[in-house]
Amino acid sequence: MTKELTILSKNYSGTCIRCGACMSVCPVYQVSLEETDVARGKMALIEWSQSHPEFSQSSRFRQLISRCLLCGACAQSCPNQVATHACIQQMRQGLSKSHKEKIMLSSLKTLSKKSSSSQFFRTSGSIFQRLMSKKLPETSGMHLRFPIASISHRQFLPKISVKSFTEAYSIQHQEQPSKRIVYFTGCGANYFFVETAAALVKLLERKNIHPFVPKDQVCCGLPFFASGDQTNAIALARQNIDIIDQLSPDIVLTTCASCGAHIHQWADLFKDDPEYHCRAQKIARCQKDAMMFLLESFDRNDLIALKKSCEGPPKENVWYHHPCHQRFGKTQLPLPKKLFTPFSHANIHYSDSQCCGNGGKFQLSHFDLSMKIFDQRMEAFSNQKITHVLTPCTGCQLQFAEGMLRYDMDVTVEHPLCWLF
Amino acid sequence: MNQHSSLNRTIIQKLKTITGKVLVSDADRISYAYDATNLHYLPDAIVFPENQEQVSNILSLAQEAEFPVVPRGAGSGLTGGSLPVKGGLLVVLTRMNRIISIDMDNLVADVEPGVVTGIFHKRVQSMGLFYPPDPSSSAYSTLGGNVAECAGGPSAVKYGVTRDYVLGLTFVIPGGDIVQTGVRTAKGVVGYDLTRLLTGSEGTLGIITQMTLRLLPHPKCVQTLVVFYASMHKAAENVSKIIRKGLIPKTIEYLDHAAMACMPLDFPGGIPDEAKSMLIIEMDGAPGQVHTDIQDVIALVTESQAISVTKAENSLQAQSIWQARKAISPALYRYAPDKINEDIVVPRSLIPDFVDKVDELRHATGLTMVTFGHAGDGNIHFTVMLDKNDPVAKKKADTVIESIFDYTLALGGTLSGEHGIGITKSGYLYKELNPGEQYLMKQIKKAFDPKGILNPGKIFPEP
Numbered sequence: 001m002t003k004e005l006t007i008l009s010k011n012y013s014g015t016c017i018r019c020g021a022c023m024s025v026c027p028v029y030q031v032s033l034e035e036t037d038v039a040r041g042k043m044a045l046i047e048w049s050q051s052h053p054e055f056s057q058s059s060r061f062r063q064l065i066s067r068c069l070l071c072g073a074c075a076q077s078c079p080n081q082v083a084t085h086a087c088i089q090q091m092r093q094g095l096s097k098s099h100k101e102k103i104m105l106s107s108l109k110t111l112s113k114k115s116s117s118s119q120f121f122r123t124s125g126s127i128f129q130r131l132m133s134k135k136l137p138e139t140s141g142m143h144l145r146f147p148i149a150s151i152s153h154r155q156f157l158p159k160i161s162v163k164s165f166t167e168a169y170s171i172q173h174q175e176q177p178s179k180r181i182v183y184f185t186g187c188g189a190n191y192f193f194v195e196t197a198a199a200l201v202k203l204l205e206r207k208n209i210h211p212f213v214p215k216d217q218v219c220c221g222l223p224f225f226a227s228g229d230q231t232n233a234i235a236l237a238r239q240n241i242d243i244i245d246q247l248s249p250d251i252v253l254t255t256c257a258s259c260g261a262h263i264h265q266w267a268d269l270f271k272d273d274p275e276y277h278c279r280a281q282k283i284a285r286c287q288k289d290a291m292m293f294l295l296e297s298f299d300r301n302d303l304i305a306l307k308k309s310c311e312g313p314p315k316e317n318v319w320y321h322h323p324c325h326q327r328f329g330k331t332q333l334p335l336p337k338k339l340f341t342p343f344s345h346a347n348i349h350y351s352d353s354q355c356c357g358n359g360g361k362f363q364l365s366h367f368d369l370s371m372k373i374f375d376q377r378m379e380a381f382s383n384q385k386i387t388h389v390l391t392p393c394t395g396c397q398l399q400f401a402e403g404m405l406r407y408d409m410d411v412t413v414e415h416p417l418c419w420l421f
Numbered sequence: 422m423n424q425h426s427s428l429n430r431t432i433i434q435k436l437k438t439i440t441g442k443v444l445v446s447d448a449d450r451i452s453y454a455y456d457a458t459n460l461h462y463l464p465d466a467i468v469f470p471e472n473q474e475q476v477s478n479i480l481s482l483a484q485e486a487e488f489p490v491v492p493r494g495a496g497s498g499l500t501g502g503s504l505p506v507k508g509g510l511l512v513v514l515t516r517m518n519r520i521i522s523i524d525m526d527n528l529v530a531d532v533e534p535g536v537v538t539g540i541f542h543k544r545v546q547s548m549g550l551f552y553p554p555d556p557s558s559s560a561y562s563t564l565g566g567n568v569a570e571c572a573g574g575p576s577a578v579k580y581g582v583t584r585d586y587v588l589g590l591t592f593v594i595p596g597g598d599i600v601q602t603g604v605r606t607a608k609g610v611v612g613y614d615l616t617r618l619l620t621g622s623e624g625t626l627g628i629i630t631q632m633t634l635r636l637l638p639h640p641k642c643v644q645t646l647v648v649f650y651a652s653m654h655k656a657a658e659n660v661s662k663i664i665r666k667g668l669i670p671k672t673i674e675y676l677d678h679a680a681m682a683c684m685p686l687d688f689p690g691g692i693p694d695e696a697k698s699m700l701i702i703e704m705d706g707a708p709g710q711v712h713t714d715i716q717d718v719i720a721l722v723t724e725s726q727a728i729s730v731t732k733a734e735n736s737l738q739a740q741s742i743w744q745a746r747k748a749i750s751p752a753l754y755r756y757a758p759d760k761i762n763e764d765i766v767v768p769r770s771l772i773p774d775f776v777d778k779v780d781e782l783r784h785a786t787g788l789t790m791v792t793f794g795h796a797g798d799g800n801i802h803f804t805v806m807l808d809k810n811d812p813v814a815k816k817k818a819d820t821v822i823e824s825i826f827d828y829t830l831a832l833g834g835t836l837s838g839e840h841g842i843g844i845t846k847s848g849y850l851y852k853e854l855n856p857g858e859q860y861l862m863k864q865i866k867k868a869f870d871p872k873g874i875l876n877p878g879k880i881f882p883e884p
C-alpha cells in the first residue's frame with residue numbers, strides 16, 4: 001500500500017515549512033532565543049536574500065549566516081528533510097566568493113603544480129601567530145581557529161608538538177597485512193594532541209596492526225569548507241584523496257569526529273569531477289572512527305589488559321562527551337559504552353544530548369555565544385566532582401580545555417583513547 | 422517591505438526604555454513574519470519582555486498610542502494566531518521562561534508563559550509528576566501558547582486538554598492592568614470563570630504572564646500497541662468499540678494509509694503491505710491493571726480483524742513510534758507544496774462515517790486527502806495537500822473543506838478541536854456560531870480591549 005504512495009513522481013519535501021521543530025535542537029537558538037538564529041529563520045532569510053540582492057550583500061546577512069555551528073542537529077530533526085546546514089554552508093560559499101576573502105593558499109598552489117611534498121610542509125612567511133606559523137603548515141585549518149587577533153579572548157592555547165606526529169612516526173609494516181589500514185590523523189592529533197595518535201598506534205600494536213600514516217596527508221579541509229572557502233577545501237581534499245587512495249586502504253581510521261564527518265563531505269566537493277567524486281566516495285566508505293574499530297576488535301580481556309588499575313571502588317569521575325559530528329548526519333555512532341564497562345574504578349557519565357558550542361571557527365567569530373552554549377552544557381556538570389572529560393573530537397577537546405580553565409576546574413581533558421591507554 | 426509602520430521613532434524609543442532591546446531591522450522582521458502556517462505578515466518591531474512589569478508597560482503604551490500588539494510564544498501555531506496581520510508590535514514571550522515553583526504536596530506548578538512544553542514535561546517527570554497536555558509540537562511549543570490555544574494532544578481521550586490543567590492565570594490587559602484569576606486549589610467557584618475564558622482566547626483578551634498548572638502523579642506504567650487494519654472503516658470502528666468495553670486508553674491515534682506513508686521507513690516492527698490504516702493505542706496506570714487492559718485490547722482488536730498487533734517492547738521502541746507519529750504533519754509536504762489542515766472533532770462513534778465521507782470526497786475530486794489524529798476523542802486532522810497555484814485544485818479543495826465542515830457539524834461535531842480559529846478558519850466561524858453567540862463574544866472582547874489593539878484580525882472575520 002505505502003509503496004504506491006511513497007513512489008510519487010514528484011516529491012515536495014525538502015522545502016522549509018516553518019514548523020519550528022529545529023527550535024528544539026539548535027544550540028545557538030537555545031541560548032539566544034532569536035528566530036534569526038534558528039534554521040527556519042535562516043531559511044526565511046535565505047529565501048528573502050534570493051530576491052533581494054542588496055540584502056544578500058549586506059554585512060547583516062553575512063553576520064547572521066555566520067551564526068551557525070553547522071552541527072547538523074536541525075537537518076537531523078527536520079521532518080521535511082530540509083538540508084538546512086547544507087544551505088547555510090552554500091550561502092557562506094557564495095558570500096566568501098563575492099568578498100574575494102579567500103585566495104588559494106600559496107602552498108596549495110605549489111601543491112597543485114605537483115611540487116614535492118616536503119616543500120609543502122615548509123612554513124611560509126605568514127601573518128599568523130609566530131609560533132603557530134613555525135610549526136603548523138600553512139594549510140592547516142587550525143590557522144583559521146587561532147589567528148593572532150583572537151587570542152586575547154581565549155585562555156587556553158594548545159601546546160604545539162615539537163615534531164608533528166606524522167613526521168615522527170616511522171613505518172614498521174607487517175609483511176602481509178590482512179587489512180590495509182590508513183590512519184588519517186587530522187590536525188588535532190598531528191600537531192596539538194599527538195598523545196592521541198600515539199595512543200592509537202600503541203593500541204593497534206597490541207593486535208599487531210601497523211597502520212600507514214602518510215606523511216603527506218593534510219588538513220581535512222573542514223575549517224575552510226565551513227567558512228565557505230571552497231577553493232582551499234577542494235585543494236586539500238584532492239591532496240588527501242590522492243595520498244590515501246594510492247595506499248588502497250580497507251579501512252581509514254580517524255580519531256577526530258569532525259575530520260571523520262568531513263571525509264564524508266569530500267565527495268560533495270567534486271560534483272563536477274566524476275573521477276575524484278568516485279574516489280572520495282570510496283574513501284568515505286572505508287572511514288571508521290578509531291573508537292568503533294576498537295569496539296569491534298578488542299574484547300573485554302584485551303581492554304582490561306590496557307589499564308593497570310581498573311578495579312576497586314570508583315575513584316575517577318569521568319564525563320564522556322559525544323560530539324555533534326557523531327550524533328548527526330552520515331557519521332552517527334552509538335556511545336561506545338562497551339569500551340568502558342570493564343573499568344569499575346571509574347564512574348562514567350555519558351552525555352549525548354548537548355553541543356559544547358565549539359563549532360570550529362564559530363568559537364572564534366562568536367566567542368561569547370560559543371561560551372554561552374558551553375555554559376548551558378556545563379549545567380549538567382554541576383556539583384559532580386569530575387576528574388576527566390573524554391571526547392573524541394579536536395574541536396570539543398579544545399572547547400572543554402578552554403571551559404575548564406574558565407571554570408577553574410582541575411580536570412583532564414583528553415581523547416578517550418588516551419584514557420584507555 | 423512594508424514602510425508604513427504604525428510605530429514611529431518616539432514609540433520605538435519608549436519601547437527601548439521598557440525592554441532594553443527592540444528589533445526593527447528587515448532581517449529580524451522577516452524572521453518573525455511567519456508561524457507554522459507558513460503564512461507571512463511582517464511585524465513593525467519585535468520585543469522580548471522579561472517580566473510582567475514590562476508587559477504591563479508595553480500594553481499601557483500600546484493603548485495610549487493605539488498600535489497593534491501581537492503576543493507570540495514559539496510561533497508553532499497552525500492557524501496564524503501569532504501573525505501580525507495588521508503589523509505593529511510582536512511581543513515574544515520566550516524569555517519569560519522560568520519554572521517558578523513545583524509544589525509536590527498540592528500538585529501545582531507556577532510557570533511563566535515562555536517555558537517550553539517539553540522541558541516542563543521532563544522537569545515534572547523527574548519529580549515523579551505528570552502534566553498530561555502533550556501537543557505533537559511539545560518539543561518546541563510554549564506553555565503560554567498552549568494555554569492561549571487550549572492545546573490538546575493524543576492523551577486527551579483520558580486526560581483532557583490544557584483547559585483541564587489551568588487553575589489560575591495572571592495576565593495583562595490592554596492599558597496595562599494586571600489581572601489575577603483562578604485558584605491554587607482543586608475547586609473554586611467565585612465569580613465568572615475568567616481563567617477558562619482566557620484559556621483558548623488566542624491572545625485576543627490579554628497577555629498571559631504567569632500560570633498555575635495542575636499536575637498529576639506520574640502513572641507507574643505505560644504500554645504502547647500498534648495495530649494495523651486492512652480497511653480505514655474497521656480501524657475507525659474499533660476506536661469506539663474499545664471505549665464501549667470500558668477501557669479508557671491514554672491514547673488512541675488513528676492514521677490512514679496516506680499518513681502512514683509519511684512515517685520513517687524504519688518504523689519499529691515494519692508496516693504490513695496490505696495495511697490501509699493503523700491505530701496507536703496506549704494504556705497507562707498501575708502495572709497489573711495496564712497488563713490486563715492491554716490483553717483485553719489485543720483480544721478485542723484481533724477479534725475485529727486487525728491484520729497485525731505489535732506491543733512496544735520497551736520505552737525506546739515506544740519513543741520511536743511516537744517520533745514517527747509526530748513527524749507526520751510536516752512530512753505531508755511530500756505530496757504537494759501546499760497544505761490545508763483542519764482539526765475537526767466528531768462524536769467518537771461517528772468517526773467511521775466521517776472516514777467514509779472523506780473517502781467518498783477523495784474519489785469524487787481526485788485530491789490528495791489525509792486523515793489522522795487523536796481519534797480517541799474524535800479529533801481528526803483532515804488535510805488536503807495541493808498546489809494552490811493550480812486554480813482547479815484550489816477551487817475543488819475549497820468546496821471539499823466546505824462540505825467537510827458542513828458534514829462535521831451535521832454529525833454534531835465542531836470545526837476546531839485544538840488549533841484554534843486564528844485567521845485561517847475565521848471565514849467559517851459563522852457555520853458554527855450563530856449571530857447571538859458571536860455578538861456576545863465580541864462584547865466580551867470589547868470589555869477587555871475597547872480599542873481593539875490586542876491581536877487584531879483574529880477569530881472574528883473582518884466585516
Ligand SMILES: Cc1cc2nc3c(=O)[nH]c(=O)nc-3n(C[C@H](O)[C@H](O)[C@H](O)COP(=O)(O)OP(=O)(O)OC[C@H]3O[C@@H](n4cnc5c(N)ncnc54)[C@H](O)[C@@H]3O)c2cc1C
Nearest residue numbers: 494495496497498502557563565566569572573624629839
Ligand atoms: C508539527 C506540529 C504539530 C502540532 N500538534 C499539535 C497538537 O497535537 N495539538 C495542538 O493542540 N496543537 C498542535 N500544534 C499547534 C501548536 O503547536 C499549538 O497551537 C501550540 O499551543 C502553540 O504554541 P506556541 O508557543 O507556538 O504559540 P504561538 O504559535 O506563538 O501562538 C499561538 C497563539 O497563542 C497566543 N499566545 C502565545 N503566547 C501567549 C501569551 N503568553 N499570552 C497570550 N497569548 C499568547 C498567540 O497570540 C497566538 O494567538 C502543532 C503544531 C505543529 C507545527
